Amino acid sequence: PSVHTECYSLSGGNKQKVSVGKWMEKSPKILLLEDPTIGIDVGAREDIYDALLEMKEKGISMILVSDDPKEYLLLCDRVLYIKGGRVEKELLPEELEVIMKEE
Numbered sequence: 001p002s003v004h005t006e007c008y009s010l011s012g013g014n015k016q017k018v019s020v021g022k023w024m025e026k027s028p029k030i031l032l033l034e035d036p037t038i039g040i041d042v043g044a045r046e047d048i049y050d051a052l053l054e055m056k057e058k059g060i061s062m063i064l065v066s067d068d069p070k071e072y073l074l075l076c077d078r079v080l081y082i083k084g085g086r087v088e089k090e091l092l093p094e095e096l097e098v099i100m101k102e103e
Contacts, residue, residue, distance in 0.1 A: 030063065031052075072096055077093070
């Protein structure tokens with residue numbers, strides 16, 4: 001797609017890239033993300049991860065909700081396990097990885 005392509009005509013992956021790019025330009029202090037790569041092909045997923053890691057390096061805080069534990073391992077400094085609206089556990093990504101291997 002070109003820079004003149006209307007956003008509504010883009011694929012899901014390209015729409016996600018546009019969304020992440022929009023927020024990168026605004027330089028928010030906190031970024032809220034819900035399933036940022038759901039339904040995205042592997043190549044686009046890597047592009048989105050790269051962009052989010054760049055934002056993280058710039059000191060932008062992120063709150064991530066995802067069904068993909070791999071995203072927590074890649075993007076998070078700490079993980080809160082919430083059940084019934086209450087924090088059940090606070091983990092480091094490495095601790096989550098150990099739990100995932102045990103299951």
